Amino acid sequence: MNFFKRAWLNLTAKKGRSILLVLVTSAIMLFVLAGLLIRNAADTATSNAKKSVGATVTLSANREAAFKKMRSSTSTSKSSRPKLTTSPVKLSDANKIAKLSNVASYNATVSTSANAKGFDTISTSSSSSSTGGGMKSMGGSSSSGSGDIAISGVTATSSVSSFESKSSKITKGRGITASDEGTNNVVIESELAKEDSLSVGDTIKLKATTGTKKTYTMKIVGIYKASSSASTQQGPGATDPSNSVYTSYTFANTVKGSKYKNTADSVTFTISDPAKVSSVKTAGNKLISTSKYSLSTDDSSYQTVKASMNNVKSFADKIVWLVAIAGTIILALIVILMIRERRYEIGVLLSLGESRWKIVAQFFVEMVMVLVVSIVIAGFGGKFVGNQLGQQLVSQQTTTATTSSTTSTQGGQPGGGGAPGGTTGGSKPSGNMQGGPGSSSSSSAASQKQTDLDINVTVMDLVELGGFGLAIMFLSIMLASGGILRLQPKKVLID
Amino acid sequence: MLKVNDLGYWYDRQENSLFEHVNLNFEAGTSYAIVGQSGSGKTTFLSLLAGLDKPRAGQIEMNGEPINKIGLTAYRKSHVAIVFQSYNLLTYMSPLNNLLTAMAITDSEHRGDKQYAMEMLRKLGLSDDQMTKNVQRLSGGQQQRVAIARTMVCDAKLVVADEPTGNLDEENTREVIELFQKIAHEQHKCVIIVTHEPDVAAVCDHSYRLAKHEFSLEA
Numbered sequence: 001m002n003f004f005k006r007a008w009l010n011l012t013a014k015k016g017r018s019i020l021l022v023l024v025t026s027a028i029m030l031f032v033l034a035g036l037l038i039r040n041a042a043d044t045a046t047s048n049a050k051k052s053v054g055a056t057v058t059l060s061a062n063r064e065a066a067f068k069k070m071r072s073s074t075s076t077s078k079s080s081r082p083k084l085t086t087s088p089v090k091l092s093d094a095n096k097i098a099k100l101s102n103v104a105s106y107n108a109t110v111s112t113s114a115n116a117k118g119f120d121t122i123s124t125s126s127s128s129s130s131t132g133g134g135m136k137s138m139g140g141s142s143s144s145g146s147g148d149i150a151i152s153g154v155t156a157t158s159s160v161s162s163f164e165s166k167s168s169k170i171t172k173g174r175g176i177t178a179s180d181e182g183t184n185n186v187v188i189e190s191e192l193a194k195e196d197s198l199s200v201g202d203t204i205k206l207k208a209t210t211g212t213k214k215t216y217t218m219k220i221v222g223i224y225k226a227s228s229s230a231s232t233q234q235g236p237g238a239t240d241p242s243n244s245v246y247t248s249y250t251f252a253n254t255v256k257g258s259k260y261k262n263t264a265d266s267v268t269f270t271i272s273d274p275a276k277v278s279s280v281k282t283a284g285n286k287l288i289s290t291s292k293y294s295l296s297t298d299d300s301s302y303q304t305v306k307a308s309m310n311n312v313k314s315f316a317d318k319i320v321w322l323v324a325i326a327g328t329i330i331l332a333l334i335v336i337l338m339i340r341e342r343r344y345e346i347g348v349l350l351s352l353g354e355s356r357w358k359i360v361a362q363f364f365v366e367m368v369m370v371l372v373v374s375i376v377i378a379g380f381g382g383k384f385v386g387n388q389l390g391q392q393l394v395s396q397q398t399t400t401a402t403t404s405s406t407t408s409t410q411g412g413q414p415g416g417g418g419a420p421g422g423t424t425g426g427s428k429p430s431g432n433m434q435g436g437p438g439s440s441s442s443s444s445a446a447s448q449k450q451t452d453l454d455i456n457v458t459v460m461d462l463v464e465l466g467g468f469g470l471a472i473m474f475l476s477i478m479l480a481s482g483g484i485l486r487l488q489p490k491k492v493l494i495d
Numbered sequence: 496m497l498k499v500n501d502l503g504y505w506y507d508r509q510e511n512s513l514f515e516h517v518n519l520n521f522e523a524g525t526s527y528a529i530v531g532q533s534g535s536g537k538t539t540f541l542s543l544l545a546g547l548d549k550p551r552a553g554q555i556e557m558n559g560e561p562i563n564k565i566g567l568t569a570y571r572k573s574h575v576a577i578v579f580q581s582y583n584l585l586t587y588m589s590p591l592n593n594l595l596t597a598m599a600i601t602d603s604e605h606r607g608d609k610q611y612a613m614e615m616l617r618k619l620g621l622s623d624d625q626m627t628k629n630v631q632r633l634s635g636g637q638q639q640r641v642a643i644a645r646t647m648v649c650d651a652k653l654v655v656a657d658e659p660t661g662n663l664d665e666e667n668t669r670e671v672i673e674l675f676q677k678i679a680h681e682q683h684k685c686v687i688i689v690t691h692e693p694d695v696a697a698v699c700d701h702s703y704r705l706a707k708h709e710f711s712l713e714a
Contacts, residue, residue, distance in 0.1 A: 002599060009587060013587035013588070344586075345586070345587075347583070348584070349585075349600070351545070351547065351577050351583065352571065352597050353568055353600055354568075354572075354600045355568055488547075489547050490547035493547070493577075493583055494539075494542050494657065
């Protein structure tokens with residue numbers, strides 16, 4: 001007979017008390033497990049987000065350096081008007097960066113514009129300034145210098161952020177791919193296709209607004225649908241997003257002029273591990289002339305997911321610790337009450353010569369037996385509670401993240417709506433390069449990914465819960481054992 | 496076997512001592528009664544002999560060794576068995592488990608010997624059915640027999656009992672006192688019984704009266 005058997009006899013003899021203890025402990029363990037599950041799920045979601053959300057590094061002209069150069073030339077020679085000169089990105093430079101480790105793929109982007117020839121474009125006018133009220137305007141009627149069709153030359157539409165985030169979708173035919181290099185294939189927007197009754201396989205004509213003003217015959221290989229929100233996000237002076245078309249970057253370069261051959265306005269590199277963005281940027285800067293080009297990073301999607309998952313994780317951590325502390329206090333109080341109730345029994349054991357630590361150990365063993373049953377119960381209920389709590393947390397975090405990202409995106413609307421306007425003058429800042437329809441959608445994609453909080457109870461979770469439970473039990477017994485250590489058998493048994 | 500040297504005890508002030516300068520010897524194979532009025536300090540004296548409390552003055556020796564040197568817990572474990580008026584059994588156990596627990600704690604030479612424990616209980620009049628019932632289902636007399644059986648299965652040479660017949664009827668009292676006499680004479684143990692019942696004291700081999708802070712041997 002030892003304290004293990006005494007513990008067992010006590011628990012089985014006092015069934016009502018044991019059941020109550022199991023229920024209280026189960027409730028505490030349930031919340032600790034829920035916290036652990038959410039924390040682990042948030043960890044997994046963050047690491048998954050690293051793989052799925054991705055981050056980009058964009059190579060483009062260094063406008064800051066160009067402005068500096070322009071200002072310095074203004075101060076030295078006042079005879080001529082200052083001119084901002086930027087260099088398009090050479091694809092040979094882009095290829096060097098593409099060979100760096102952690103660069104998964106890249107997408108060259110060239111933006112320009114042309115006038116529609118023989119088909120109607122979509123015209124958007126506000127009610128206050130509308131003169132004709134018509135929805136469409138005839139091709140070639142827009143002002144000279146910038147065309148009414150915005151051309152986004154890309155390596156592949158699938159790498160364009162709006163397509164990645166599904167805010168733009170190919171509805172008919174296919175998107176632009178690397179195999180379209182050197183061709184006049186084009187992907188047009190569904191509203192434009194509907195307006196002009198165009199379908200895949202038809203041809204349209206585009207007339208360059210600069211250089212030789214040559215007319216190009218384009219073959220429609222696909223039709224895409226831009227999200228309705230994209231069409232409402234246009235700034236003043238921008239062409240309607242339905243007038244944006246996608247071609248291979250080689251065609252866009254051809255429209256811009258022969259000197260743009262083998263160049264791009266910007267090249268966006270997709271990084272396989274978002275955590276390596278800065279190291280890719282550092283390595284890339286060594287391969288380019290930083291006075292002409294700059295590398296900018298965009299891991300905002302990853303950061304958004306990471307930040308909100310960190311919030312969930314931090315909240316889950318707080319749940320675990322708060323419940324653990326509250327559980328320790330509650331159990332310590334229960335054990336203290338239990339010890340007071342069992343002073344007589346302790347006195348008898350002391351009178352028999354039992355050592356105090358063995359009496360404390362008996363209480364601990366009793367609580368561990370209760371804990372084992374409670375962990376089994378919590379194991380069944382933990383997944384349910386964790387799911388409920390986790391989804392609630394994630395939906396709150398998603399709402400917060402979406403609201404904040406929408407606010408920041410709307411703040412940068414003007415100029416973000418498309419390529420037309422000034423593209424003929426050379427390269428554009430990288431921020432506008434992907435400014436086709438749905439450019440703000442990467443954050444919503446990130447938000448979407450946050451909902452994937454996969455909560456499952458694994459053996460490791462239960463082991464971790466057991467560790468927490470043991471620590472809680474140990475602390476509770478230690479806090480309560482002062483009563484046992486101070487107890488004088490004479491006072492209990494004789495006085 | 497047990498020697499009390501210059502023993503003294505008081506609660507708050509020495510002037511109000513229960514007893515002082517007590518010198519007594521207790522021998523194995525003998526039963527002793529300690530009688531006195533309520534509040535005279537006889538139970539306190541017993542608690543000192545049992546190692547449940549420490550004396551304020553003097554010392555108690557077990558086989559020539561001071562019990563504070565042995566350590567009170569070790570002393571209770573190996574040298575003394577206690578019987579209380581309210582039996583003080585472990586209420587969530589059966590009589591048999593109470594005995595087995597005591598044997599395990601005190602490192603009895605019969606530790607773990609279930610048959611030995613059952614035999615003791617049978618000797619004290621408990622049926623096999625009663626042995627495995629919860630101890631609280633037994634009558635007062637039966638519970639006190641279990642408490643006495645507990646002292647018998649342990650190897651302690653000193654048995655102290657505080658009013659062991661206080662809750663018992665006449666017949667049970669007689670039986671219990673006979674049991675104590677058997678423990679003293681047949682098991683060659685030293686039995687010290689605190690009682691206020693003259694009949695119980697009369698059966699014991701020696702009787703000490705505690706009155707006016709002093710012990711005196713009764714004729």
